[in-house]
Amino acid sequence: MSHLPADMRTRAEELVALYPEPRSALIPLCHLAQEQDGWLVPEAVSEIAELCGVTAAEVRGTATFYDMLHTEPVGTYAVAVCTNIACLLGGALELLEHAESTLGVRAGGTTPDGVFTLHEAECLADCDKTPCVQVNHRYVGAQTPESFDALVGDLRAGRLSDTIPTHGTLVRVRRSVGLQADPAAIKSERAAVAGEQAARVAASGEKKA
Amino acid sequence: MAITDAPKIITARLGYDDSFTLERYLATGGYTGLRKALTMTPEAVAAEVDAASLLGRGGAGFPAGRKWSMLRKNPVTYLVINGDESEPATFKDHMLIEGDPHQILEGVLISAYALQVTQAFIYLRGEFALGLERLQTALNEAYAHGAVGSNIFDSGFSLDVVVHPGAGAYICGEETALLESLEGKRGFPRIKPPFFPAAIGLYGEPTVVNNVETMANIPWIVNNGGAAFAALGAGRSTGTRLFALAGHVRNPGNYELEMVKTTFRDLIYAPVLGGGIRGSNTLKAFIPGGVSAPWFGPDQVDLPLGQDEVGNAGSMLGSGSVVVMDSATCMVRAAWRITKFFSRESCGQCTPCREGSGWLERIMYRIENGGGREEDLDLLMDLCDNISPGVAWPPQQTTICVLGPSIPSSIASGIRMFRDEFLVHVKEGGCPFD
Numbered sequence: 001m002s003h004l005p006a007d008m009r010t011r012a013e014e015l016v017a018l019y020p021e022p023r024s025a026l027i028p029l030c031h032l033a034q035e036q037d038g039w040l041v042p043e044a045v046s047e048i049a050e051l052c053g054v055t056a057a058e059v060r061g062t063a064t065f066y067d068m069l070h071t072e073p074v075g076t077y078a079v080a081v082c083t084n085i086a087c088l089l090g091g092a093l094e095l096l097e098h099a100e101s102t103l104g105v106r107a108g109g110t111t112p113d114g115v116f117t118l119h120e121a122e123c124l125a126d127c128d129k130t131p132c133v134q135v136n137h138r139y140v141g142a143q144t145p146e147s148f149d150a151l152v153g154d155l156r157a158g159r160l161s162d163t164i165p166t167h168g169t170l171v172r173v174r175r176s177v178g179l180q181a182d183p184a185a186i187k188s189e190r191a192a193v194a195g196e197q198a199a200r201v202a203a204s205g206e207k208k209a
Numbered sequence: 210m211a212i213t214d215a216p217k218i219i220t221a222r223l224g225y226d227d228s229f230t231l232e233r234y235l236a237t238g239g240y241t242g243l244r245k246a247l248t249m250t251p252e253a254v255a256a257e258v259d260a261a262s263l264l265g266r267g268g269a270g271f272p273a274g275r276k277w278s279m280l281r282k283n284p285v286t287y288l289v290i291n292g293d294e295s296e297p298a299t300f301k302d303h304m305l306i307e308g309d310p311h312q313i314l315e316g317v318l319i320s321a322y323a324l325q326v327t328q329a330f331i332y333l334r335g336e337f338a339l340g341l342e343r344l345q346t347a348l349n350e351a352y353a354h355g356a357v358g359s360n361i362f363d364s365g366f367s368l369d370v371v372v373h374p375g376a377g378a379y380i381c382g383e384e385t386a387l388l389e390s391l392e393g394k395r396g397f398p399r400i401k402p403p404f405f406p407a408a409i410g411l412y413g414e415p416t417v418v419n420n421v422e423t424m425a426n427i428p429w430i431v432n433n434g435g436a437a438f439a440a441l442g443a444g445r446s447t448g449t450r451l452f453a454l455a456g457h458v459r460n461p462g463n464y465e466l467e468m469v470k471t472t473f474r475d476l477i478y479a480p481v482l483g484g485g486i487r488g489s490n491t492l493k494a495f496i497p498g499g500v501s502a503p504w505f506g507p508d509q510v511d512l513p514l515g516q517d518e519v520g521n522a523g524s525m526l527g528s529g530s531v532v533v534m535d536s537a538t539c540m541v542r543a544a545w546r547i548t549k550f551f552s553r554e555s556c557g558q559c560t561p562c563r564e565g566s567g568w569l570e571r572i573m574y575r576i577e578n579g580g581g582r583e584e585d586l587d588l589l590m591d592l593c594d595n596i597s598p599g600v601a602w603p604p605q606q607t608t609i610c611v612l613g614p615s616i617p618s619s620i621a622s623g624i625r626m627f628r629d630e631f632l633v634h635v636k637e638g639g640c641p642f643d
Contacts, residue, residue: 018371020328021412026393027376031335052393065395065556067377068335080336085500085532086298086455088546122379122550123297124336127453127530128461137338170338170374173345177352 003043008036011174016051018175023052026062030069034168039070067119068137068170075110075117077155078167079103081143082132084123090130090142096120098145102152115156117167138164212475212482215441215467218449219425223308229343231350234311240356242428246319247364254323258427260435262447267291267382267420268499268528270516276417277324279407286414288321288329289406291387292421295334295379296499297550299530301451301463302421306333306340309425310347314370316424318356319431321368324417328369331421332387335375345372379554383610384418386556397556398610422451442468446515446526452476456495456533459484469515473497473505476514477533490535494626498527500547501615503602504622523602539642541634544623545573551616561596562613568592569620576631579639586624586631593617 002009012032016025029051033044040063042056049056063069081099083092099118100106107120126132129142133151140151154160165172222228222237234240246254259274290313294302305313313331321329333341348370351357359367373391375381381390385399388411403409410416426448430438439447446468454476455461464482466475473495477483486492492507503524505512512522519526534543552566569592575581590600597604597614600621604614624631633641 021392023393024373024391027335027390028374030376031374054393062393062395063376065378066335066375069376083546084297084550085496085543085547086461088543089456089532089534089538122553123295123299125294125300125303125334127298127300127455128463130455130461134336137336139339170335171341171345173342173349175345175372176349177358 003041003047004033004036008032012047012051014175023054026052026054026059027066027069030059030063031168031170034070035170036168038076038166038168039072039074045071067122073110073114074167076115076166077135077164078117078119078137079152080119080121080124080134080137081107082121082124082126082130082134084121086123086127087131092131095131095133095143095145095148099148102145102149116152135160135164136167137170140164212479213467213470215449215470217465218429218438219305219309219312219422219451220463220465222312223304228308229310229347231311231347231354234309238432239311239428240315240354242431243315243318243322243356244362246322246431247362247366251323251325254319254431257430257435258320258323261426261430261438262435262445263423263426263430263438264446264516265420266422266426266450266529268296268501270526273419273423276407276419277320283407283415285324285326285407285417286328287411287416288317288324288326289384289388289391289411289416289418290317290329290331290421290424291382291384291418292331292333292337292340293375293382293387294421294528295382296501296528296530297547298455298496298532299453299499299528300455301453301529303337303340304463305421305425305451306337307343310340310344311351312425312428313344313421314347314351314357316427317370318361318368319427320417320419320424322366326417327367328371330371330373330391330411332373332375332381332391335377341372341374348372378556379550380556380610380612383612386610387418388416395556397558398612400609442470442515444469444515445517450514451529452514453528453530454483454533455530457487457490457535457538458533459487466514469513469518471514472511473514473531474510476531477510483533486533486535488535490537492533493536493538494534494540494622496530496532496534496619498525499530500532500550501525501611501618502527503618504626506626520603525602537642539577539640540623540627540630541573541577542640542642544619545570545577547619548573548616551612555612559608559613562608562616565592565596565613566616569616573620576634577640579634581631581635583632583635585635586628589620590624593621 015028016022029048045059049059081096110117133143227233263273264270378396380386381396386396390396406416478485494504548570552570555562557563593600606614
């Protein structure tokens with residue numbers, strides 16, 4: 001019994017078909033599962049394992065390596081405050097302290113109502129707008145303590161739901177080509193490509209390293 | 210030295226509100242480089258890039274043309290683009306991906322043609338949600354336009370491109386870790402040799418890995434010729450380059466400047482660039498090329514922005530990010546935060562990096578917060594020496610990848626340049642800047 005509903009399952013299979021080896025879809029599938037559940041629930045981990053042809057332990061082994069993949073529940077809004085060097089110089093430690101007091105949780109914690117998870121982030125690559133904050137991986141520009149409180153109020157009231165989807169939804173643009181192609185057609189195309197490559201290798205007369 | 214009127218090679222389109230759309234791209238000369246390349250032989254296209262002497266813009270600065278030519282005798286299976294920009298204070302690729310995704314795609318298409326590759330992956334940092342959406346939209350548009358897919362522009366050349374999201378790990382910017390990640394695994398760097406991507410890359414096949422900014426230069430090079438690119442800059446540092454200026458300047462931002470012809474002083478102080486130090490403070494130190502690079506003091510501000518020029522002075526141009534620290538900056542705190550970053554991002558494979566970064570971070574933390582001892586300075590340098598023997602530049606390596614030897618840079622710079630400031634922390638039992 002599939003954990004992912006039919007439309008998500010279709011998208012998952014399209015993702016797997018994109019890669020020469022199914023395992024490469026592991027991280028994109030984790031993002032897809034988080035779009036569904038907000039985090040990686042055990043049933044999703046098992047389904048990803050089945051789709052990629054690996055064990056659930058291997059999926060967890062990969063997932064726990066990456067900051068964006070969560071094996072425990074995350075708030076509706078994951079708020080990331082960067083404190084790395086450029087933001088540090090721009091007052092990020094003070095902002096993080098303020099964020100902790102506004103949200104009433106320490107970095108890494110989730111508010112009791114499950115709306116916010118606060119993260120102390122490493123550089124988010126927006127270093128001309130410091131201190132830099134992302135909500136669900138969307139940039140919200142340089143923040144002051146005052147603007148941060150306003151941001152939290154807007155998020156709580158749902159005023160930013162158009163621009164900031166709930167946690168887990170990473171890419172709202174779907175691939176319009178290839179993904180929807182017949183997986184069998186993709187497979188045969190890849191076989192043909194591999195054949196051409198083998199021919200080129202043979203023609204070059206060079207041994208592969 | 211002065212700011213030159215060199216052409217904007219990769220940032221020309223960014224002034225438009227709709228710079229990321231196919232419509233704007235086509236209206237401003239987009240995909241003409243690809244059309245031209247498809248009329249040439251793959252070898253001739255590669256020769257133009259070779260003639261441009263384009264140095265890879267990811268951080269290591271390896272000539273892109275040479276990277277390709279190593280593979281001419283040994284056919285490449287995959288082209289992988291590194292868009293996992295995570296070096297602290299580097300935000301140039303972020304701007305290019307969101308602002309001009311078609312330019313990157315065109316560079317990928319031309320490069321794939323030159324290498325005769327039929328499958329390319331663009332690995333983007335997972336935190337770039339908008340960038341992922343912009344690039345995927347651009348890719349959809351490019352497929353519909355006939356610029357990607359089967360029989361591109363009726364040339365007989367076919368290429369499939371996949372935009373692949375990462376999931377948050379600095380180490381995946383290291384090319385072999387990126388390939389592991391693209392195979393669905395933890396971002397553990399592979400040992401070189403034997404795992405040079407050109408020999409044993411993605412799925413064990415020969416693979417070229419190039420940076421996003423490198424790709425963005427390719428359309429201009431094909432349109433204008435490698436010689437025109439090589440005419441800009443000087444020595445090994447040709448063309449223009451994006452410099453990401455951050456920290457205590459009036460106008461932080463990304464600036465495309467002609468290499469070597471411009472200095473750090475221009476970048477930091479020119480009114481049209483950095484605009485000088487914020488407030489009434491003065492320059493205390495700057496990091497010339499990402500946090501892995503040793504720091505420079507005000508006496509080195511007249512160095513030109515060139516790979517060898519900065520390298521010979523004992524640091525590196527690296528990722529092109531310049532962090533400016535003013536006279537009110539606590540250097541212990543700055544070095545502590547950079548060390549904490551490496552400690553968090555160490556993948557954990559090699560003991561000197563995994564354990565050393567944590568030990569260094571804890572010692573730095575206690576100095577900054579009043580628990581430091583005078584002998585801690587020697588202890589820090591001793592630990593640095595265990596990670597990178599000699600604590601010299603370029604650094605010795607005891608680990609699989611270069612993250613390890615990058616760790617000592619900030620601490621060694623801090624102690625060598627600001628020893629008294631470290632000692633004041635110890636003597637006063639806390640940070641004098643608090």
